[in-house]
Structures are given as structure tokens and as C-alpha cells.
Amino acid sequence: MILILKKDVKEEGLNAILERIANAGLKPHISKGEERIIIGLLGDSRAKEKEYWETVPGIERVVRVLKPFKLASREFKKEDTVVDVDGVKIGGKSIVIMAGPCSVESKKQIIEIAKVVKKYGGKILRGGAFKPRTSPYSFRGLGVEGLKYLAAAKKETGLPIVTEAMSIEQVKIVSEYADIIQIGARNMQNFSLLEAVGKTKKPVLLKRGMSAKIEELLLAAEYILSNGNPNVMLCERGIRTFDTSTRNTLDISAVPLLKSITHLPVIVDPSHSTGKRALVTPASLAAIAAGTDGLIIEVHTNPEKALSDGMQSLYPEQFKLLVEKGRKVSAAIGRTIL
Ligand code: PEP
Numbered sequence: 001m002i003l004i005l006k007k008d009v010k011e012e013g014l015n016a017i018l019e020r021i022a023n024a025g026l027k028p029h030i031s032k033g034e035e036r037i038i039i040g041l042l043g044d045s046r047a048k049e050k051e052y053w054e055t056v057p058g059i060e061r062v063v064r065v066l067k068p069f070k071l072a073s074r075e076f077k078k079e080d081t082v083v084d085v086d087g088v089k090i091g092g093k094s095i096v097i098m099a100g101p102c103s104v105e106s107k108k109q110i111i112e113i114a115k116v117v118k119k120y121g122g123k124i125l126r127g128g129a130f131k132p133r134t135s136p137y138s139f140r141g142l143g144v145e146g147l148k149y150l151a152a153a154k155k156e157t158g159l160p161i162v163t164e165a166m167s168i169e170q171v172k173i174v175s176e177y178a179d180i181i182q183i184g185a186r187n188m189q190n191f192s193l194l195e196a197v198g199k200t201k202k203p204v205l206l207k208r209g210m211s212a213k214i215e216e217l218l219l220a221a222e223y224i225l226s227n228g229n230p231n232v233m234l235c236e237r238g239i240r241t242f243d244t245s246t247r248n249t250l251d252i253s254a255v256p257l258l259k260s261i262t263h264l265p266v267i268v269d270p271s272h273s274t275g276k277r278a279l280v281t282p283a284s285l286a287a288i289a290a291g292t293d294g295l296i297i298e299v300h301t302n303p304e305k306a307l308s309d310g311m312q313s314l315y316p317e318q319f320k321l322l323v324e325k326g327r328k329v330s331a332a333i334g335r336t337i338l
């Protein structure tokens with residue numbers, strides 16, 4: 001349930017409403033807009049019906065949110081959420097490109113790739129320092145050293161950083177270096193980790209689990225939002241299907257569907273969803289046409305030697321072309337690439 005308060009509600013009136021909410025065994029989620037206050041009721045809202053709240057002084061309107069996700073829903077917030085990452089606005093009119101290697105491999109490597117990303121139109125640098133790998137014997141990232149190299153690349157290029165935190169213990173150190181904390185597909189339903197990033201105010205890129213339904217993705221986002229962090233971006237990165245000809249199956253319909261039911265920005269990862277370099281550009285163009293707010297793309301200056309995901313990493317020239325074509329598709333749908 002969402003309570004929309006009257007414009008002239010004073011502090012006393014608000015406190016009285018909050019007391020009623022507490023007495024009903026519910027938790028309030030307060031959003032103070034420019035004009036009025038909106039309160040989301042979290043918990044079992046059957047405790048008190050819509051009609052009850054409509055009679056409470058100071059409340060102008062009550063909206064029942066039928067969906068299981070509340071704070072993430074369009075009913076709760078009509079306008080698109082725009083996440084501000086160090087001045088780069090994600091979720092607005094412009095489409096934002098994030099790019100970089102799968103893993104940070106050395107200081108030289110990440111700085112070299114960061115320069116390519118910047119030169120060809122990327123606005124955010126990606127690079128994993130803590131890597132979730134299927135096999136424990138694969139390269140699992142440089143850890144804190146990798147974060148330091150990302151900081152060096154940021155210093156050199158000015159590009160903000162997106163990088164993954166895999167566990168609660170890593171959240172603190174990752175938030176010191178990252179401008180966006182990535183929650184990987186394998187951790188989408190690691191609820192304690194979601195709560196931990198929810199307690200920070202850092203922007204979060206929440207990747208869809210490989211077998212997760214859209215509703216489960218939004219409920220995962222709800223864990224972050226309900227812990228006080230409104231800066232959540234959702235990422236479609238492909239899901240597991242019966243087909244093994246691509247690494248995953250890009251669920252392109254997830255983009256317009258998500259845009260219709262949530263106000264949160266939607267990002268597409270054409271690299272992990274296809275797993276094949278040749279498919280990354282077409283998938284990116286489709287994602288732009290479908291209404292994505294951004295792309296996160298793997299780019300490498302020497303993909304053959306990459307320590308992870310070389311097969312799906314673009315060569316610098318391919319990345320350049322992707323952005324050029326992307327600009328044309330964006331223009332065709334009345335948007336621009338930032
Ligand atoms: C990644 O972005 O490097 C990654 C591991 O992605 P995902 O969690 O989507 O597999």
C-alpha cells in the first residue's frame with residue numbers, strides 16, 4: 001500500500017500517521033518529494049485495509065500495489081529513476097555505455113583498455129577484481145590489488161568504475177574504490193549481500209540470475225531498496241535455456257517489460273548473454289532499439305591472451321564501430337548515446 005499525503009501535512013500530522021503505521025505492525029518507507037510526502041507500507045499490509053488509511057487525517061490518496069515488489073514498482077514511483085554516478089546520469093534520456101575487460105589483469109592492461117573505452121565513447125569503466133568463476137582453478141581476479149589498478153585507471157581517464165563485490169566482507173573495500181557495486185548473476189539471490197549493499201548509498205548494478213524470473217529480479221532489487229539504497233540498476237545478462245549455441249539466451253523482451261513495470265534503469269550485457277564476439281554488436285543494437293538505458297560490454301586490447309572471457313571480448317576497433325552504429329539506432333528511437 002502507498003500513502004500519498006496531503007500537501008499541507010505538518011510534522012505532527014506525519015508523526016501521527018507514522019504511529020498508526022507502527023501500531024499496524026508495518027514499516028514505513030518515506031519518500032520526500034518536492035511537493036509532498038509519499039509513504040510506502042512495508043510488511044503484511046492486509047493488517048489494515050485501503051479503506052482504513054483513506055480515513056486517516058493528512059492522507060489524500062491510497063494506492064494498493066498488487067505486485068509483490070513494491071518500492072521497485074511503477075505504481076510506487078511513476079517517473080524513471082535516474083542514478084547519478086559521479087555526474088554520469090543513468091536512466092535518463094541518454095544511453096550510457098560501460099565497457100572494459102572481464103578481469104583486471106595488470107595496471108598496464110586496465111589503463112590501456114580504459115583509454116580505449118574513453119576514446120570511443122564509453123562513460124564508465126568495468127573490470128572485475130573479485131571474479132566469480134565456475135572452476136576454483138580458473139583465474140579468480142587480483143582482489144584488492146585489482147581495485148587499486150582500477151583506481152589508477154580512473155585517475156588517468158576520469159572514468160568512474162563498476163566492479164563486483166562477491167561477499168558481505170568485500171562490500172566495504174569495494175565501495176571505497178567503486179562508483180557502482182556490481183552484484184553478479186550468481187549472487188542475485190544472496191539476500192544478506194543484497195542487504196549489505198542496501199545499507200550503503202552506492203549505486204548498485206544488480207545482474208539477473210541465470211535462472212531468475214523477472215519477478216525474482218525485482219524482488220532482489222526490493223531487498224536493496226528497502227534497506228535504504230534507492231540507487232539500483234537492473235541488468236539483463238542472458239538466462240539459461242536449452243540452447244547451447246550461445247552462452248546464454250538474451251531475453252530482449254525483458255527490457256521493455258521491465259521498463260513498463262519498474263522505474264529503475266535497465267542495462268543490457270550483450271557479452272555474457274551471447275558469449276560470442278560476433279554477436280555482441282547486433283545484440284547491443286537490439287537492446288538499444290528495445291529501450292535499454294545502458295550497455296555493459298567486455299572490451300580487451302588482446303582478447304586471445306585475456307585471463308577470462310576473451311571469446312566474447314571486443315577488439316578496440318569493434319567497440320568503436322559498435323558505438324557508432326549504436327548512435328544511429330539511438331537517434332532512430334529519439335535517444336542519444338551519452
Ligand atoms: C561479469 O560481469 O564479469 C560477470 C561475471 O557477469 P555475470 O555475473 O552476469 O555472469
Ligand code: MN
Pocket residue numbers: 102103272298308309
Ligand atoms: Mn566476464
